[in-house]
Structures are given as structure tokens and as C-alpha cells.
Amino acid sequence: MEKVIIVGGGLGGLLLAILLERASLDYVVLERLTVAKHPLEGGGVIAITSQIQPALKQLGLLDKLKEVSKPISRITVHEVEQGGGKQMAPCGVIDSTFSMGRPELYNILVDQIPAEKFLLGKQVQEVRQNDKVAICRCTDGSSYQGIIIGADGAYSTVRLSLYHQLKDAGLLDARDYKPMQYEQQALVGMTRPLEPEQFTLIKSEHSDTRVLVSQGGKPFTVWCVPMTLNRMCWMLDQPLAERYDCPDVEDFSSNQQRANEMCAAYRSMQSPLEGVLLGDLFDMTPAGTMLALPREEGMFVTWTHGKIALMGDGSDYSRQYCKGVRKQ
Ligand SMILES: Cc1cc2nc3c(=O)[nH]c(=O)nc-3n(C[C@H](O)[C@H](O)[C@H](O)COP(=O)(O)OP(=O)(O)OC[C@H]3O[C@@H](n4cnc5c(N)ncnc54)[C@H](O)[C@@H]3O)c2cc1C
Numbered sequence: 001m002e003k004v005i006i007v008g009g010g011l012g013g014l015l016l017a018i019l020l021e022r023a024s025l026d027y028v029v030l031e032r033l034t035v036a037k038h039p040l041e042g043g044g045v046i047a048i049t050s051q052i053q054p055a056l057k058q059l060g061l062l063d064k065l066k067e068v069s070k071p072i073s074r075i076t077v078h079e080v081e082q083g084g085g086k087q088m089a090p091c092g093v094i095d096s097t098f099s100m101g102r103p104e105l106y107n108i109l110v111d112q113i114p115a116e117k118f119l120l121g122k123q124v125q126e127v128r129q130n131d132k133v134a135i136c137r138c139t140d141g142s143s144y145q146g147i148i149i150g151a152d153g154a155y156s157t158v159r160l161s162l163y164h165q166l167k168d169a170g171l172l173d174a175r176d177y178k179p180m181q182y183e184q185q186a187l188v189g190m191t192r193p194l195e196p197e198q199f200t201l202i203k204s205e206h207s208d209t210r211v212l213v214s215q216g217g218k219p220f221t222v223w224c225v226p227m228t229l230n231r232m233c234w235m236l237d238q239p240l241a242e243r244y245d246c247p248d249v250e251d252f253s254s255n256q257q258r259a260n261e262m263c264a265a266y267r268s269m270q271s272p273l274e275g276v277l278l279g280d281l282f283d284m285t286p287a288g289t290m291l292a293l294p295r296e297e298g299m300f301v302t303w304t305h306g307k308i309a310l311m312g313d314g315s316d317y318s319r320q321y322c323k324g325v326r327k328q
Helices: 011-022 053-058 062-067 102-111 157-168 253-266 278-283
Strands: 004-007 027-030 045-048 070-080 086-088 098-101 124-129 134-138 143-145 147-150 181-190 207-214 220-226 232-245 291-299 308-310
Touching (some): 004 011, 011 102, 053 062, 062 098, 062 102, 098 207, 124 147, 124 157, 181 253, 232 253, 232 278, 253 291
Parallel strands (some): 070 207, 147 308
Antiparallel strands (some): 134 143, 181 232, 220 232
């Protein structure tokens, strides 16, 4: 079988690489970052739901992941209505979902892959194919030939390059001409280790998750997820006034500015933790580790052609779970 060229060493690309490693198939991962760390390092919890657990178990990773995570015992939602009244939604008991920090998950996945098959500093800028070969070219002048998997995230270069070529050839489904869009943005972060006597929620072996949904003048949703090592992961979702088209290429430069604006706008708001404002959570989070993210959505019809295929956020990017606050 031909070599598999995985473009992108994020969660999806790494999991595919582990599968190929276990099946003794030839592959290489090309990652644009120059150090092995998840783009959401610092900020970000990941909930490992029951859908993905059988695959992780088969790979022998499930127990390892559970060691550095907490089972989500329940999710309690507080809704703050327009007039300031408060209502407690029923508590949900979660099946077998557990939560962990993205850096921990990422590091465990990276450890499963031999270093010589995980190439850093390899930013793919273009993919091309004809009847016989598919090839991808990197910004450093190198190129790789084989079966190409675009695991390069929401702003996939592989998708962009493939779609341009299919469009020029009249082969792209018309539904894929539409750009990704977003109408929400999120700010995510993870506090430094907190004092358990002050924040009793983090003492528990379970993750008793708290959510606050505010439909007031400045609507928002905040999740607080107790983590291992006495940390609290939090995520603030803000609906935007309109729906925006995403640019073709991810714009990192606007991230810090967006984060600062969201911090300033929401500092004085209540968090789901009693007596704790969002500003307190921001201040308990190590400087420079918060991330602001547009909540892009795009469901693409074309996910493969010839020897090129897309996976993960590169092919199917939806944010249904975070729609706590809807625009009026
Ligand atoms: C705030 C937030 C919370 C979330 N919570 C959950 C959750 O609880 N559970 C869950 O299942 N999912 C969750 N998700 C979604 C999940 O994070 C994504 O679905 C997942 O990370 C997608 O993996 P991926 O490998 O497709 O892309 P990514 O993880 O984005 O990885 C893409 C990789 O490709 C690299 N790359 C990009 N362009 C190039 C290029 N041109 N050349 C080479 N490399 C490139 C990037 O550097 C990156 O390493 C959440 C997402 C967000 C933003």
C-alpha cells in the first residue's frame, strides 16, 4: 500500500497515525507547528464522550486517559432570565463522559508515535494530483507523495487546494462553494491550581460541571469544568450580532485582540461559581494562555477525491453543543 501522508498533527491526525502505527502501515504526519503542542494548549478542556471511548479502548489508551481525567458526574445549568430572575434547570447525570485537559490528551497521543514519523515545521501549502499520484508541497520546499489525508483543521489548506482544483474542473458540488460562517465566539482558559478549601468543587474525584446561561442585555454562556490537579477549566460563549463569513486562512493576529476585548466586556459578569465573577476566573488563569476562537461552522459535501481525503474539522465542522444562548 502507498504511504499515507497525514497533513496536521492535531487530535484527528494523531489518532489516525496511531491506528496506522498499530496496523503497521506506512505513514508520516506533517505538522506546521515547530514544537509538539496542541494549538489550544493552556486553554481548553475536552470531554471524552461514549462515542469515542470504544476506539480508545481498542487502542489500549482508555485507562491511561482516565488516569489524568475526571468523570463528569453531572451538569448543573443556571439560567438567568432577562429581568434578573434565576431558575435552576434539572441536573443531568452524564453516562460515562469524562473530561481532561487538552495538553494531557495531546501528549498521550503524541507519545504513541515514533518521532521520525511526526515531522514538525512542515506547513503544507498546496496539494495536487493527477491520475497516478497525489503530492503535497510544504513552505520549506519539501514535498511528499502518497495518499493524502487533510487533518489540518477548520481552515484546512488541503480542502482549499482540493476544492480550487475540483471547481476549476467543474467537479465541485455547488453546496461547497459556500464559505464557513460563524455567529458565536468563545473564550477558553484553564486556571492555575486553585486552593481546594476555597473552591470546594475541585476537591471531588468527579467533575461537577456548572453552566450559567444569561439571556440578559449581554447574552452569554459560561461552562466551568473542575479538572485534575485542582484546576478549573472555563469556556465563555458569546453570540454575535450577525453571521460572518470565515476567511480562507486562519487569522492568528486577531486572536489576542479578540481575547482582550471579550475579557474587558465580561469581567464584571457572574460566573457559574457562587461569589466568583468572570473577571476572577480570568485573573486566576495564567497570562497569555486564554484563547479567543470564532465558532466556525461548515459541513462539507465533498470530503474525498482520488487519493486525497479530508477528516476531522477539515471536513465537518459544527458547533451544535455550544448553542446555549440563542439570539432573540
Ligand atoms: C473551545 C472548544 C471546545 C471543544 N470541546 C470539545 C469536546 O469537549 N469534545 C470533542 O470531542 N470536541 C471538542 N471540540 C472540537 C475538537 O477540538 C475538534 O473537533 C478537534 O480538535 C478536531 O481535530 P482535527 O485534528 O480535525 O483539527 P485540529 O485539532 O484543529 O488540528 C489541526 C492540526 O493541523 C495543523 N495544521 C493546520 N494547517 C496546517 C498546514 N497547512 N500544514 C500542516 N499542518 C497544519 C494545526 O497546527 C493542528 O495541529 C472543541 C473545540 C473547541 C474550539
